[in-house]
Amino acid sequence: MQMISPIEFFRSLPPKQCTECGESIVEQAESYLMECDRCLSKRDE
Numbered sequence: 080m081q082m083i084s085p086i087e088f089f090r091s092l093p094p095k096q097c098t099e100c101g102e103s104i105v106e107q108a109e110s111y112l113m114e115c116d117r118c119l120s121k122r123d124e
Contacts, residue, residue: 095113097113097114097115097118098113098114099114099115099118100115100117100118102115102117
């Protein structure tokens with residue numbers, strides 16, 4: 080079994096999707112959020 084570099088592993092992961100609306104989330108490093116900014120702002124209202 081060939082090992083791939085950690086960089087290649089993380090690059091090959093699919094984009095994270097919002098659990099509320101399904102949109103792709105553009106996230107910062109070390110982000111554990113599961114909702115997009117739009118859905119998070121709706122929750123605050």
